[in-house]
Amino acid sequence: MSRFDSVLMVDWSGGHDRGATPKKDAIWTCLARAGHAEAPVYHRNRQVAEAAVTQILRAELDAGRRTLVGFDLCFAYPVPFAETLTGNPDPLDLWDWFEARVTDTPTANNRFALAGEINARFPGTGPFWANGRPGHDVEHLPRTKAGYGGHGIPEQRATDLACGGFSPFQLAGAGAVGGQVIMGFPTLARLRRTFGDALAVWPFEQPTRPITLVETYFSLLPASNLPDHAVKDAAQVALYAMRFSALSKGDWDILLDHPADAEGRVLGADHVGLLEPSAQIPQAPPLRNDCFAMPQGAHWTPVDEALAHLRAELSPVVGTETLPLSQATGRILARPVTATRSHPPHPNSAVDGYALAGPLPEGAHSLPLAPGRAAAGVPFDGTVPPGHALRILTGANIPAGTDTVVLQEDVAATDTHIALNGPLKRGANARRAGEDMVAGSPVLPGGRRLTPADLATLAACGTATVTVHSPLRVGVLSTGDELRDPGTPATDGEIFDANRPMLLDDVARWGHIPVDLGRAPDDRETLRAILSDAATKCDAILTSGGASAGDEDHVSALLSDTGSFALWRIAVKPGRPLALGLWDETPVFGLPGNPVAAQVCALIFARPALARLAGADWSAPQAFTVPAAFTKSKKPGRREYLRARLTDGAAEVFASEGSGRVSGLSWATGLVELPDHACDVVPGTLVRYLPFASFLA
Structure with missing residues (x-):
C-alpha cells in the first residue's frame, strides 16, 4: 500500500507561450498511479498549465484519491532571503508576496523587472543576476556576475548543493532556474488558496492532507533511466511520476521524514536509491473480489489445484518499513538486497603464515623476510620486495607484492629468513576479494524471511538496514x-x-x-x-x-x-x-x-x-519419504492426511482416524500424506511424511 494514490509531476517554465506544437523547454505534466503513468501532456503556457493542474486535483479530490504533486522549482530561497525582503521568514508567505507583485500573460511578464526591484532592497550587487533581455538594461539587475556579492544571501540552499541543483537567483544562461521560481510562486500560492485545508506543502507542513505539494529535481536519476520520448521534458515527468507512484508506504515514510525548515527540501535527494527500479516493489492492488473464485463447474477440487489457485491469486496486503539488522530477524524482505561492498573486500590470508609471490617450483627454497607484518585490521603499509616473504596472520590483507601464503607449520623460520619446500601454487591459502560476495551482486531475494544466518550475511557485506514487510x-x-x-x-x-x-x-x-x-x-x-x-x-x-x-x-x-x-x-x-x-x-x-x-x-x-x-514467497512444507509402520487400504478421490510420528525411522499413525480425537494432534509429530488415487499401504511401503516443524516460519 502506498501513502499516495496518485502522483502528478509538473515540469515548470518561466518563459513565454511556446506555441501549439509540443516542444522542449516548455511545461509538461504526467499523472501516474501504482507505477503506471499516463501519457505526458504538453501545456503551451503557464495559464493553460495552472488550469489543467487545478482540474486534475479537483478530480482526484472528488474521487477520494490522495495525490502528491511535484513541481521542479525551488519552494524557497536560501535563508535569510525571505526575512530580509519582507520581514517574515515564512516561505509560504513569500509565495503570496510574489503573487501580489508578478504580472503574467502568455506573451509577457515582469520577472526581470521584479528581480531588479528586489535587488534594490539589498546591499551590494544581487542576489538576482543575469538580465536575459537583449538590448534592454534592467536597473539593479546585472547581466553577469561581475562585482556580484555583498548582499548577505547564500547563492544556493543546502538541498541544492546536496543534489547538484542550480542557483534560484540566476535568471538567464545555462542552468538558469531563477525565472521559473519567480513565475512559479504565484501558481503555488493560488493552488494553496484554491484547495485550502485539503492541501499541504512539504516539508513546511505535515503531508497528512488529501493533496501534498513537493519540490522535485528531474536530474536525481541518471539520464539512462529516461523512457523513450521525442521531448526530454516529457520523458522526465513520466519517469519521475512512475517512480514516485511505485513507492510503498514504508518508502514514503523514509522520504518524508524530514523536519520543517525555512529552506525546503528536494524530495528524494537524500534517498535516491529508493527511486531506482531495482529498489522498487510493484504496488499490488487490493485483492479482487473474485480472487477466491474457482472455475465454474468444479465439484471436488484437488488439493494441488486449490493450492495453485491461492498461489496465483494472492499477493501482499501489508506495507513496508526499514529496520536495522538488530530488529529484522524473522521479518520478510520486501525487496532484494545487493551487497554494499565485496566480502572479503580485499584478498586476505586464510591461515597464519608468510605471504610471498607465488608460485614456487618443487624443491627447497629460502626467502629473506621483509621487516614488519600484516595482521587483521592492521594491514602492511608498503610493498613486499620481489623474492621476499612477510609474516602474516589469519584475516590480514594480502600485502602488495604478494599473492600466496605458506602455512607457518610448513616453514622453518629465523628472524631474517624462512625455508620451505615447494611446490606451492599461486594463490594458496589466500582468499580472493569478493569470493563470497561481490559489491552490487544479489545477496538475498525479496520475499525471504530473515534468519540469524541471513543477518550475518547482510552484515558481512555492509548492509546496515533492510526494507521489510510490516507484520501481518x-x-x-x-x-x-x-x-x-x-x-x-x-x-x-x-x-x-x-x-x-x-x-x-x-x-x-x-x-x-x-x-x-x-x-x-x-x-x-x-x-x-x-x-x-x-x-x-x-x-x-x-x-x-x-x-x-x-x-x-x-x-x-x-x-x-x-x-x-x-x-x-x-x-x-x-x-x-x-x-x-x-x-x-x-x-x-x-x-x-x-x-x-x-x-x-x-x-x-x-x-x-x-x-x-505477508509478502513471503510461496513455500511448501519440507517432506520426507519414510517406510510405513501401519496398514491401510485407501479409496480414490481424496487426499488424506493422517496424524503420524516417526518411531525407529518408520511412520506410525494414530490409532483412530476420527477427526474428533483431538489428543491425536498432541500425540503426532507430523502428518502422513496419502495421494489422491487409491493405494494399499503395508509396513515397509514408502509414504510421504510432513513433520510439524516444516510448517513453522
Missing part, C-alpha cells in the same frame, strides 16, 4: 453457541473451545501477529459486527466453524452477501468445505469447526496463503 496481523475467531472457554462452567451440550488457542499459536509460530477475536454466537448480526471491527485491526481473519452451507453456518452466509464468497469443496480428508471471501477488503478463511480438520486445513491451506499475504 491475523485475527482468530471461533463461532458457535456450543463453545465455552476452558475453565468456565459447561453443560453436557457444550464443549470447550480448542480451536482458538491452537490457531492463535499457529499464527504466532508462522511469524505473524495473532489477534484474539474471541468467540461469536450463532447470531448473524453479532458476527457481522465482530467481522467489521476485526477488519479495522487485522490484515486477515481465520474463523473456525460456520464454514459450510447449513442454516447455522453464518460465516458462509455473511461472506456470500459480500459478493466475494467462495465455498471450496476440496477433496481432502479430514476437512470440509473451506469458506473464503473478503470482508471490507480483508481476506477471511473459514476453517472447519472440528479441531483436527481445522488444524489440517490451517497447515495445508491457510499457512502458505497467509505467508503470501
Whole structure:
C-alpha cells in the first residue's frame, strides 16, 4: 500500500507561450498511479498549465484519491532571503508576496523587472543576476556576475548543493532556474488558496492532507533511466511520476521524514536509491473480489489445484518499513538486497603464515623476510620486495607484492629468513576479494524471511538496514453457541473451545501477529459486527466453524452477501468445505469447526496463503519419504492426511482416524500424506511424511 494514490509531476517554465506544437523547454505534466503513468501532456503556457493542474486535483479530490504533486522549482530561497525582503521568514508567505507583485500573460511578464526591484532592497550587487533581455538594461539587475556579492544571501540552499541543483537567483544562461521560481510562486500560492485545508506543502507542513505539494529535481536519476520520448521534458515527468507512484508506504515514510525548515527540501535527494527500479516493489492492488473464485463447474477440487489457485491469486496486503539488522530477524524482505561492498573486500590470508609471490617450483627454497607484518585490521603499509616473504596472520590483507601464503607449520623460520619446500601454487591459502560476495551482486531475494544466518550475511557485506514487510496481523475467531472457554462452567451440550488457542499459536509460530477475536454466537448480526471491527485491526481473519452451507453456518452466509464468497469443496480428508471471501477488503478463511480438520486445513491451506499475504514467497512444507509402520487400504478421490510420528525411522499413525480425537494432534509429530488415487499401504511401503516443524516460519 502506498501513502499516495496518485502522483502528478509538473515540469515548470518561466518563459513565454511556446506555441501549439509540443516542444522542449516548455511545461509538461504526467499523472501516474501504482507505477503506471499516463501519457505526458504538453501545456503551451503557464495559464493553460495552472488550469489543467487545478482540474486534475479537483478530480482526484472528488474521487477520494490522495495525490502528491511535484513541481521542479525551488519552494524557497536560501535563508535569510525571505526575512530580509519582507520581514517574515515564512516561505509560504513569500509565495503570496510574489503573487501580489508578478504580472503574467502568455506573451509577457515582469520577472526581470521584479528581480531588479528586489535587488534594490539589498546591499551590494544581487542576489538576482543575469538580465536575459537583449538590448534592454534592467536597473539593479546585472547581466553577469561581475562585482556580484555583498548582499548577505547564500547563492544556493543546502538541498541544492546536496543534489547538484542550480542557483534560484540566476535568471538567464545555462542552468538558469531563477525565472521559473519567480513565475512559479504565484501558481503555488493560488493552488494553496484554491484547495485550502485539503492541501499541504512539504516539508513546511505535515503531508497528512488529501493533496501534498513537493519540490522535485528531474536530474536525481541518471539520464539512462529516461523512457523513450521525442521531448526530454516529457520523458522526465513520466519517469519521475512512475517512480514516485511505485513507492510503498514504508518508502514514503523514509522520504518524508524530514523536519520543517525555512529552506525546503528536494524530495528524494537524500534517498535516491529508493527511486531506482531495482529498489522498487510493484504496488499490488487490493485483492479482487473474485480472487477466491474457482472455475465454474468444479465439484471436488484437488488439493494441488486449490493450492495453485491461492498461489496465483494472492499477493501482499501489508506495507513496508526499514529496520536495522538488530530488529529484522524473522521479518520478510520486501525487496532484494545487493551487497554494499565485496566480502572479503580485499584478498586476505586464510591461515597464519608468510605471504610471498607465488608460485614456487618443487624443491627447497629460502626467502629473506621483509621487516614488519600484516595482521587483521592492521594491514602492511608498503610493498613486499620481489623474492621476499612477510609474516602474516589469519584475516590480514594480502600485502602488495604478494599473492600466496605458506602455512607457518610448513616453514622453518629465523628472524631474517624462512625455508620451505615447494611446490606451492599461486594463490594458496589466500582468499580472493569478493569470493563470497561481490559489491552490487544479489545477496538475498525479496520475499525471504530473515534468519540469524541471513543477518550475518547482510552484515558481512555492509548492509546496515533492510526494507521489510510490516507484520501481518491475523485475527482468530471461533463461532458457535456450543463453545465455552476452558475453565468456565459447561453443560453436557457444550464443549470447550480448542480451536482458538491452537490457531492463535499457529499464527504466532508462522511469524505473524495473532489477534484474539474471541468467540461469536450463532447470531448473524453479532458476527457481522465482530467481522467489521476485526477488519479495522487485522490484515486477515481465520474463523473456525460456520464454514459450510447449513442454516447455522453464518460465516458462509455473511461472506456470500459480500459478493466475494467462495465455498471450496476440496477433496481432502479430514476437512470440509473451506469458506473464503473478503470482508471490507480483508481476506477471511473459514476453517472447519472440528479441531483436527481445522488444524489440517490451517497447515495445508491457510499457512502458505497467509505467508503470501505477508509478502513471503510461496513455500511448501519440507517432506520426507519414510517406510510405513501401519496398514491401510485407501479409496480414490481424496487426499488424506493422517496424524503420524516417526518411531525407529518408520511412520506410525494414530490409532483412530476420527477427526474428533483431538489428543491425536498432541500425540503426532507430523502428518502422513496419502495421494489422491487409491493405494494399499503395508509396513515397509514408502509414504510421504510432513513433520510439524516444516510448517513453522
